Amino acid sequence: MVPTIESMEVVPVAGYDSMLLNQAGAHEPFFTRNVVVMHDSQGYEGVGEVPGGEVITKRLESCIPLVVGKPVSQWKNVVRSCRTMLEQQIQGKAQPTGQETAHAQIFKKVTNVLTGVETPMLDIMGKHLEVPVAALLGEGQQRDSVRFLAYLFYVGDRTKTDLPYIHDDDNSDEWGRVRREPALTPEAIVHQAEAAQERFGFHDFKLKGGVFEGKEEIKAIKALKNCFPDARITIDPNGCWSLKESLKLCRDMTGVLAYVEDPCGAEGRFSGREVMAEFHRLTGLPTATNMIDTDWREMKAAIRLDSVTIPLADPHFWTMEGCVRVAQLCHDMDLTWGVHSNNHFDISLAMVAQAAAAAPGKLNACDTHYIWQDGQHLGKVAPHFEDGCLRVPRDGVGLDIELDHQKLKAAHKLYVDNGCGTRDDARGMQFYIPGWKYDSHRPAMVR
Secondary structure (H helix, E strand, C coil): CCCEEEEEEEEEEEEECCCEEECCEECCCEEEEEEEEEEECCCCEEEEEEECCHHHHHHHHHHHHHHCCCEHHHHHHHHHHHHHHHHHHHCCCCCCCCCCCHHHHHHCCCHHHHHHHHHHHHHHHHHHHCCEHHHHCCCCCCCCEEEECEEECCECCHHHCCCCCCCCCCCCCHHHHHCCCCECCHHHHHHHHHHHHHHHCCCEEEEECCCCCHHHHHHHHHHHHHHCCCCEEEEECCCEECHHHHHHHHCCCECCECCEECCECCECCECHHHHHHHHHHHHCCCEEECCCCCCHHHHHHHHHHCCCCEEECCHHHHCHHHHHHHHHHHHHCCCCEECCCCCCCHHHHHHHHHHHHHCCCCECCECCCHHHHCCCCCECCCCCCECCEEECCCCCCECCCCECHHHHHHHHHHHHHCCCCCCCCHHHHHHHCCCCCCCCCCCCCCC
C-alpha cells in the first residue's frame, strides 16, 4: 500500500539576526521563515523550509487541500497541480509599482511555495526508501561532501537604534562575539573572516557589497586577499554599480576576485543581462548572478548573451528538482553551478546540501547565512562544518533532519510575540539616515 499524506502544517517562525547591511538596507533583529511539516499514513514525518512572510504562508496554506490525501509517490503531480493553482491565483492581479529590491522581485514568484510542498514529500519518500534526498534528484547523489563559503557582511551599530538586536548570546569563541558587533572597515571584515574560518574552516569568502562606495569595498576585498592569498574571494553589490564604475573597479582585479556577483544591472534601454555580458567581456572576470536568471526564460537569455558564468540557483527559488536541473545544464554547457542564500535555519541548510550533493560537474562553494544563525537549529542535532564542508552521508535518509518540535514551537512563539512578517530592510537604515529610501542604483550608505 503506497503511503499517503495525512497532514500538512505551515508554521511561520522567526530567529535572531545581526544588523547585517546590504544594498537594500539593514537586516531587522528577527528573520522569518516558513517551515512545512507533513505526516504520512505510515507515521513518517517530512519537513521543508522556505522564505518567510505572510504572502508565502497563505499561499502554502492554500496548497493543503491539493496535498492531503495524495500518495507520496505522486509528488511531481502534486507540485504541478499546486503550480497551476497558484499561477491562476496571481494571474491578472495588479503588480506593485515603483522600485523593488531584488529580494522582493524574486519573492513574487511561486517557486518558493512549490519548494515548500516538494521538499517534505521528498523527505518522506527518502525515509521510506532509506536513501538521502540527493539520491532522488537528477542523476542521483554525486558527492558526499559539499563545500560552503563564508558569507561576510558589513554590520551596523545596533546601539544607534532602539531595535532589539541580539548580543552577548555566544562568547564561546571570536566568531560568536564578532558577529554581533559593528564591522564597517576593511580591517573589521578581515577580522570577521578570520573568526569565521577558525570556527568553520572556510576556504572561500564572499562580501556582501552595495553598502559603501565601490572603491571602499574593493579595499576590503584586497585586504581579504592579502590575508587569504589562496582563497576564492568575491563581492556582491546587488547590481548597484554602473557598468562604467564596475569596469573601473574590477578591470585589474584578475587574480584577486575569483568571480564577481551581480556587479551591475540594467541601464537605460539595456537589460541587466546585456550589461552583465559587457562587463564579462570587457573584464574577462567570471560572473555569478541570482538577479538576472531567476527563471528559465531569463536563464536562456543570460546564457545566449554569455552574461553569466556561475548561475546561482538555490532550491528555495527553483525547487529542489529545478535547481539540480540547472546544475545539469551547467555541467553540459561548461558553466559552474552555485546557490545564493538568505537568512535561514538548518532545514534550509540541509536542503542546499542535498541539492549540491546531487549536482553534477563543477560546483561553486555554496552560499549560506547559517553562520550568522549558528546555534539556532530546529533539528535535534546541530549541523557541523568540517574544513568548510558539510557531509551528506550516503547511508542517510531523507533530508537527514530530525525535527525538534519544542524548538519549532519556540521559533513560532518568537515570530508571534514580535509581530514578525514581511522583511523590511529600510527600517534599520532610517536610524542611520533619516528618511532613507531604497535606490537600486546607489549603495545603502551613499545618500
